[in-house]
Amino acid sequence: MNVGSAVKEPGFRDSVDLMFNRAAALLELSPGLEEKIRVCNATYIVRFGVRLRGKIQTFTGYRAVHSEHMEPVKGGIRYAPEVDQDEVEALAALMTYKCALVETPFGGSKGGLCIDPREYEEHELELITRRFTYELAKRDLINPSQNVPAPDMGTGEREMAWMADQYARMNTTDINARACVTGKPLNAGGIHGRVEATGRGVQYALQEFFRYPEDLAKAGLKGKLDGKRVIVQGLGNVGYHAAKFLSEEDGCRIIGIIERDGALSSAQGLDVDAVREWIVRHGGIKGCPAGDFVEDGASLLEAECDILIPAALEGVINLGNAERIRAPLIIEAANGPITFGADDVLRNRGTVIIPDLYANAGGVTVSYFEWVKNLSHIRFGRMQRRAEEAHHLLLIDELERLSADKGLGWELSPDFKRRYLRGAGELELVRSGLDDTMRTAYQSMREVWHERDDVHDLRTAAFIVAVRRVASSYRAKGL
Numbered sequence: 001m002n003v004g005s006a007v008k009e010p011g012f013r014d015s016v017d018l019m020f021n022r023a024a025a026l027l028e029l030s031p032g033l034e035e036k037i038r039v040c041n042a043t044y045i046v047r048f049g050v051r052l053r054g055k056i057q058t059f060t061g062y063r064a065v066h067s068e069h070m071e072p073v074k075g076g077i078r079y080a081p082e083v084d085q086d087e088v089e090a091l092a093a094l095m096t097y098k099c100a101l102v103e104t105p106f107g108g109s110k111g112g113l114c115i116d117p118r119e120y121e122e123h124e125l126e127l128i129t130r131r132f133t134y135e136l137a138k139r140d141l142i143n144p145s146q147n148v149p150a151p152d153m154g155t156g157e158r159e160m161a162w163m164a165d166q167y168a169r170m171n172t173t174d175i176n177a178r179a180c181v182t183g184k185p186l187n188a189g190g191i192h193g194r195v196e197a198t199g200r201g202v203q204y205a206l207q208e209f210f211r212y213p214e215d216l217a218k219a220g221l222k223g224k225l226d227g228k229r230v231i232v233q234g235l236g237n238v239g240y241h242a243a244k245f246l247s248e249e250d251g252c253r254i255i256g257i258i259e260r261d262g263a264l265s266s267a268q269g270l271d272v273d274a275v276r277e278w279i280v281r282h283g284g285i286k287g288c289p290a291g292d293f294v295e296d297g298a299s300l301l302e303a304e305c306d307i308l309i310p311a312a313l314e315g316v317i318n319l320g321n322a323e324r325i326r327a328p329l330i331i332e333a334a335n336g337p338i339t340f341g342a343d344d345v346l347r348n349r350g351t352v353i354i355p356d357l358y359a360n361a362g363g364v365t366v367s368y369f370e371w372v373k374n375l376s377h378i379r380f381g382r383m384q385r386r387a388e389e390a391h392h393l394l395l396i397d398e399l400e401r402l403s404a405d406k407g408l409g410w411e412l413s414p415d416f417k418r419r420y421l422r423g424a425g426e427l428e429l430v431r432s433g434l435d436d437t438m439r440t441a442y443q444s445m446r447e448v449w450h451e452r453d454d455v456h457d458l459r460t461a462a463f464i465v466a467v468r469r470v471a472s473s474y475r476a477k478g479l
């Protein structure tokens, strides 16, 4: 779907394939391998009935498996009325490249259910989700070693808990049953930091980008994140966390928030939590006193700012509006927000785009940690935390003893002692692993971006890194 484009453009899957082709043309892949990597291996479509409100309602669900060069395959499940085969196949392909880029050991998959979750009561959604899970699990399309879903648009911890429980009921002796989905609540086998992970990853991606003045210069920017003007589209899981962390921790000013029913703007910066609370309570952004209301929300995509963060859905920047986008830097928190055609227009104008397969990889990265935690049956840090504290205490005791012996009068501040002594818990370890992943992946992309004369943008660089890795997996399998 290309939101708001009057011009006929390729569909989402074709758009992803065209981006892949652009990078593959710069690689020397053996004959036939390029096509093998590009195509979606299989898509399962299921129509199932659920008795609701006195009658049977039929739902259509999908699970696409793009590449099984590594297993399990991984990818979210989306609940939205627009879900179709083209969309899940595009998203599954992006998962393949994303996992390769950030080195999570998974193939790519994606699922979806054609449903507007806002039209159903909680107990109805549970019935529908359990039935969908049953249909997928009985074909191993949910399985800890073969296919591991996660949340996406319209789904969250609650749906993942239902799915995990349904799978466990169907596989009562599977000791690894909890690893069948990620993004679960903590009390159902989840991990600290998963809910915030994708938005946190967007923050880490921007922090890393801002560490390189020459990369900033390509976007015509300089300085630090502090004070930069940001516009965010979509204040859901990803957009909310990205906006919150960037404003609270990096000093960015969120000057615009675009939602389904309009947008809010404020030159001084919006209070992200206040806007989010309003949306949760009122179901939309309209009437929120935090900023000025803009009826035609999407028009704010074209407003002047330093960083634009589309974090809602695909195709929102297309041939219909690309020429009018003024942001010098766009970070694709959503999957596929910029169409292939718009990408060309923006690249030619010098806009720097931090591409989706990198920018929103924080979710799958922390999902990987959760899956490992489920398979190892132990919380991260449980064995090391107190040992770490004991080691740090040794050092502090020794410093204080030396200071007293030599009459130096050194005193470590209580705040330093408290922070230094504390061993890392699960959340700190997860954030550290995520930060490291985002930095390493950025460096691998920028190396290609800067070193090759035929690569002019980060997206092509990201595809090159990812496709090379997928190709070497296939070669190792003898293909």
Ligand code: NAD
Pocket (backbone or CB within 6 Å): 003, 151, 152, 153, 154, 155, 198, 233, 234, 235, 236, 237, 238, 239, 258, 259, 260, 311, 312, 313, 314, 333, 334, 335, 336, 360, 361, 363, 364
């Ligand atoms: P979500 O359902 O939590 O939030 C989506 C938000 O976008 C909602 O607030 C919704 O009201 C808003 N929205 C919908 N249509 C809109 C429109 N036309 N204009 C403006 N706003 C609109 O979903 P999410 O999990 O935050 O996912 C958002 C995007 O990020 C998707 O592209 C998804 O594939 C991608 N993503 C999500 C994750 C994750 O961990 N949740 C991981 C990687 C990528």
